[in-house]
Structure formats: C-alpha cells, structure tokens
Amino acid sequence: MPDNATDTRTFSADLYFATQPKPAFLQDDTLMSDVRSFIAKHENKRVVLVTSGGTTVPLELNVYEISVRFLDNFSTRGATSAEYFLKQGYAVIFMHRQFSLQPFSRNYSHSTHPFLDFLEIEEDSKETDQQEPQITVKPSERTALLSVLRAYKAVQAEGTLLTLTFVSVDDYLFLLREVSQAMATLGPRAMFYLAAAVSDFFLPRQRLSEHKIQSGKGNLSIEMDQVPKILKPMVADWAVGGFTVSFKLETDQALIIPNARKALQRYGHQVVIGNDLHHRKYRVVLVSPRRFSLLDAHAKPDGDLSTEYEESWIEIDSSPHAPNKEIEEDIVMELVRRHDEWISRHESTS
Amino acid sequence: MPDNATDTRTFSADLYFATQPKPAFLQDDTLMSDVRSFIAKHENKRVVLVTSGGTTVPLELNVYEISVRFLDNFSTRGATSAEYFLKQGYAVIFMHRQFSLQPFSRNYSHSTHPFLDFLEIEEDSKETDQQEPQITVKPSERTALLSVLRAYKAVQAEGTLLTLTFVSVDDYLFLLREVSQAMATLGPRAMFYLAAAVSDFFLPRQRLSEHKIQSGKGNLSIEMDQVPKILKPMVADWAVGGFTVSFKLETDQALIIPNARKALQRYGHQVVIGNDLHHRKYRVVLVSPRRFSLLDAHAKPDGDLSTEYEESWIEIDSSPHAPNKEIEEDIVMELVRRHDEWISRHESTS
Known part of the structure; x- marks a missing residue:
C-alpha cells in the first residue's frame, strides 16, 4: 500500500x-x-x-x-x-x-479438566419420592471441588x-x-x-x-x-x-529488567512484573522504584537506572513432584503487602 | 510493501x-x-x-x-x-x-451457563462415616444435566x-x-x-x-x-x-444460493449448507446437485445452474417462546437420510 x-x-x-x-x-x-x-x-x-x-x-x-x-x-x-x-x-x-x-471455573477447563468427567449418576438411588436419580461428585474430586465451590459461593454472597x-x-x-x-x-x-x-x-x-x-x-x-x-x-x-501494576512478558530473559525499568521511568507507575515466556509459571521479578514512592521515582535524565530501581524475585518449585502451588498466590501476597504500605503512606500524608 | x-x-x-x-x-x-x-x-x-x-x-x-x-x-x-x-x-x-x-460440555459454557452455579453443598448431611459434605445438583438443573451426562457417558463407554x-x-x-x-x-x-x-x-x-x-x-x-x-x-x-458437506456463511442473503452452486460446481462435492450471519440459528439451505450423484453433477460449462442444482430449506421457530430446539438436529437428520441413500447407491454399484 x-x-x-x-x-x-x-x-x-x-x-x-x-x-x-x-x-x-x-x-x-x-x-x-x-x-x-x-x-x-x-x-x-x-x-x-x-x-x-x-x-x-x-x-x-x-x-x-x-x-x-x-x-x-x-x-x-x-x-x-x-x-x-x-x-x-x-x-x-x-x-x-x-x-x-x-476465576473459579478456570479450575475446570472444558479441555483439560472437564467437569462432566467427575459427575456420577446414582442409578440405583431407591428413594420413592424421587423420580430422577441423584447426580453426585466422584470422591476423588470432592475435596478440591468443595474448596472451589465454597470460595465461589462466598464471593457471590458478598457480591x-x-x-x-x-x-x-x-x-x-x-x-x-x-x-x-x-x-x-x-x-x-x-x-x-x-x-x-x-x-x-x-x-x-x-x-x-x-x-x-x-x-x-x-x-x-x-x-x-x-x-x-x-x-x-x-x-x-x-x-x-492508585497503585498500578503492569506486566512485561519477554522471550529474551536479558531484556526483562531493562525493559521493566524503562516502563517505570516512562509511565511513573509502581510495579512492573517481568516474566519470560518459558518460566512464567515458576519465576517472575517485581521491579519497582527503589524508594517505592511516586514522589521519589523520577530518574535522573541520564542517570544509572540501576540505582533508582530495585528487583525482587518470586520463584516456586517447578519440579514435576512439587506441591500443588500457584505462583500467583505469592505475587498477590507481596502486592497486598506493598499496597498496604502505599495506603498508609498516602492516608497519613493526606 | x-x-x-x-x-x-x-x-x-x-x-x-x-x-x-x-x-x-x-x-x-x-x-x-x-x-x-x-x-x-x-x-x-x-x-x-x-x-x-x-x-x-x-x-x-x-x-x-x-x-x-x-x-x-x-x-x-x-x-x-x-x-x-x-x-x-x-x-x-x-x-x-x-x-x-x-460436544456435551458446550451446554455448560463458563460464560453463559457456568456449572458452579447449579452445584449445592449439603452442609447438613449427617452421615457419620462421611467427613465431607456431599455436593448435589439443583433440582431445576437436574433433568437437563442427566440427559447430557447419560449421552456423554454412553459415548465414552462406546468410544x-x-x-x-x-x-x-x-x-x-x-x-x-x-x-x-x-x-x-x-x-x-x-x-x-x-x-x-x-x-x-x-x-x-x-x-x-x-x-x-x-x-x-x-x-x-x-x-x-x-x-x-x-x-x-x-x-x-x-x-x-466420501459424502462431503461444506458451509457457506454470507452476510448478504442474495449471495447464498449462487455462491453455494458455484462451490458445488468447482469442487464436485455433495452438499453446501448456506446460511446468513443473522439467521444462522434458525434457517439454513441445503444446496446439492439435482440428481444427487457425483456422476450426474457436471454442469454444462455455460448452462443455467438453476436446472442443475436443487435447494431445500430447513427452518425452525425463532420466536422467544419457541420450544427449546436446535436447528442442527434437523440438519443432521436430513444429512443422515441422504448419506444412507449415498451408501446404498454406492454399495449396490460396487
């Protein structure tokens, strides 16, 4: 064209x-x-x-x-x-x-963990006042489903x-x-x-x-x-x-931190979570302005960015027999902690 | 470029x-x-x-x-x-x-009909040998789910x-x-x-x-x-x-039949199912060579295609209170009928 x-x-x-x-x-x-x-x-x-x-x-x-x-x-x-x-x-x-x-239903993807597979029909349920058999959940799936279902229902009840x-x-x-x-x-x-x-x-x-x-x-x-x-x-x-967190996904590990710093410098927000495509489920890095305050975050125009920003890595066990743990749990815990600090600082100064 | x-x-x-x-x-x-x-x-x-x-x-x-x-x-x-x-x-x-x-799980799309919504926790199930409460299906959903689940399990059993x-x-x-x-x-x-x-x-x-x-x-x-x-x-x-059926989706209704005929002429297959974007759930047309045989289907190079091809429409009630019916049921029934004829003809001649 x-x-x-x-x-x-x-x-x-x-x-x-x-x-x-x-x-x-x-x-x-x-x-x-x-x-x-x-x-x-x-x-x-x-x-x-x-x-x-x-x-x-x-x-x-x-x-x-x-x-x-x-x-x-x-x-x-x-x-x-x-x-x-x-x-x-x-x-x-x-x-x-x-x-x-x-959230919640993601645990039962139709492709990888279809819920129809763990429902059972109690064909010989003999209750006389009941025309249709009961449908129940396989014992092996019950504990996990109960936990998801309770969290889901609590969220619905609380809106x-x-x-x-x-x-x-x-x-x-x-x-x-x-x-x-x-x-x-x-x-x-x-x-x-x-x-x-x-x-x-x-x-x-x-x-x-x-x-x-x-x-x-x-x-x-x-x-x-x-x-x-x-x-x-x-x-x-x-x-x-507000407290703003963005993501940077890279295929080249060496670019994660430099690109995260550039983004913080350009946009002035609080955290960039960097991750590489192949390890994103097991390892991320939280990059943020060193003194962790919008007011202090302005980098010197030609300064060495490494003195202005800090990194903290979060990593979980990626071995096949590792406990069933999701890295997002640790990411969220760390962000909640930082968000608490952010709120205290801003509410005390306002 | x-x-x-x-x-x-x-x-x-x-x-x-x-x-x-x-x-x-x-x-x-x-x-x-x-x-x-x-x-x-x-x-x-x-x-x-x-x-x-x-x-x-x-x-x-x-x-x-x-x-x-x-x-x-x-x-x-x-x-x-x-x-x-x-x-x-x-x-x-x-x-x-x-x-x-x-198939089957499509009835319980996570977006429009999430299965978590119709599971209930029997918190007061009092059975002593059972540590965890039972999970059951809401009565209002049970009939539909039983029908899906029975069909699903039969297909799994038969492979x-x-x-x-x-x-x-x-x-x-x-x-x-x-x-x-x-x-x-x-x-x-x-x-x-x-x-x-x-x-x-x-x-x-x-x-x-x-x-x-x-x-x-x-x-x-x-x-x-x-x-x-x-x-x-x-x-x-x-x-x-083999018996081959293709689809033509058009936004302009007037193009459905001419384009379907052209496809049959070009590719020599058995049926084109034409539909328009807005009515595709309620109305389709099956276009096929008139004598319904590969051998007879060659159109004259400059001939009037309307004499070589025939159409049959399938339409279901699209009103809001129409019975819960899917047009694919009728499409499949008609194709199965034609496929049976196709098989008899080919097996009798071979």
Missing part, C-alpha cells in the same frame, strides 16, 4: 480517544452505572481492577477480526490472581476477554466480584479508561493489575472500509497503527493515587 | 503442501496412528469428520499469532452437530480449534468420539489432509462435515522471518497469501467416495 504509507501516524491516547468511536456497549450508561454502584458499595475496602486475556482487532465491519497477541492469550494469570485477591478481602473488578478463563468482558482492543481501551476514572474516587485503595495481553497494533476505524476483504481476489495487505500507550494517562490523569 | 508485491503467488494445494513444513504434532505417527485405530474399530459404522472453530495464522515464530476469521469462530455449529451425529449412531472424529466448544485439536490454519490443513486420507478406507460410509471457519489468508513460512515485529518502531505492514482451496483435492483425491 505505497499510497497509504505517508498517511500513517502515531496515535497518542488523546488523539485515539478523540478520533475513535466509543464502543456500542459504552454508549449508554447502563454498564458504567453498575461499575459505579459496585465501587460505591465497596468504598471502604481495597478494590482491584484485574484485566485478563487478549484483545482482537476488527479488520472489516461485522465480518472479520484479527488478533495480534501473545500466545499467552489464554493465560490463567488474570483469573488465578483474581481468586487470590478475593481471598485477601479485596473487591475485584475482573475485566476479561470474552470466553477467556474466569465482591464484578465481571466485565471485552473483545476488541477498542473495547479494552475505552473500558479501561472509564473504569479507572470511576475508581479514582477510591484514591490509594484502588489497585490496577493489568495482566491482559493487549494488541500492539490496531486498524483505525477511518481505514476499516478500505479493508473490504474479497476472498478469491488475490493477496491481503494490511497496514496497522500502533496502539497508544495508555499507561501514562492512566497513571497521570485517570486513576490518580 | 511495494517490493514484495511482485513476489506473491497463489498457492495451489500441491504447492502449499510441497513448500510448507508439516506441523510438529504430525511429524511422528502417534496421533495418526490413534486416528487409524479409531477408524478401524468403527469400520462397519458410518463415520463422520466434524470440523469446528476458527483458525489462526502465526505472524512471528513463537510470539504472535493473527487470526483472520469469521465472528462465528466460537460457533456452536460443529459441537452441536457432533452430538446429534453421535445420537444417530455415527462414530465422530471431532476436529476443533483449541479452546472452542466441544465413539475422537477429539483432535488445531490452532493455526497450517495445523488445520495438514490435519484435514491426513485424516481424510485415512478415512478413504471407509468408502461411502465416510462423511465430511466441514463446519470450521478457516482463514482465507495465511503467511507462508518462508516470509515469517520478514515479519519480526518491533513494538515501538512504527506501523505494521502485513502481506498475506490466500489459503489454497483444498476442497477440490479432498473430494477428488484424498477422500474418494
């Missing part, structure tokens, strides 16, 4: 939101009014927004979509972490890609989980902006745990009509723009005072 | 399979040996290959993938039809996109369902070729029900390295090739004598 080559531009967050249409599901206030009620109900609690799953990019209105994403798309990171935040007493807004895994879904990267960007703005009322009690794998590229709506795809008419050329970096306005404008 | 514009070509099926590497999971014989055992075990039955879900296209080795696909990607068509084929006594090879819906998964369009193409070649031993007793939504475009492996994606370095240009039309070699060479 040589003619379009000069036509491309980098979208800042401002330009993006000024030129791209708001998704239909946010055009009336129904959804955001539910979000605000949830936040108001839990205003004395700590509240975390957990994002999860990958985004897609529509190529042609209503017919095709494209998704440029990490293989980690169907990652359990977000869903698993949400469960541990709930266990720690947080109210959780779980913003996930439609059809991606969710501490709100689930929101997105499909496209546009859904994601607009929803993240609105939800983080609504959470600003929580001040330091808000945490943002951004585990979704967001596309790096998108097709601006204004070019969508050029991409009417004709099967059988030769090749397909696509020219996509970069998705704006919205962590910056999020930290600086939308969710002021 | 003006320099590459002259470099593109149309891949025939032969060129595709000659130049693209076989996916790793097919490089040894483990999987196909399971497929052949399954086919051998059921050689006196009718056997159907059902494909389901959408395909992805890797953009960069190990890191990104792209999926150009119908919104119908997470369609229940394949999974639902597979259940009805099993009910009709078929052995089913269910070849589906990883994480897409599967009539073999599930295969694919992710990329390359996985799909290679797997379809191998499975349909293996099914050729079944002659007319093989049915192919191709409900997967296959990408129209792919990136040849030879160009993948050009697409090393650098985030933060400007826009992304992608030039994709058309996926080869493999229905032709499938019908003519791989699965000779």
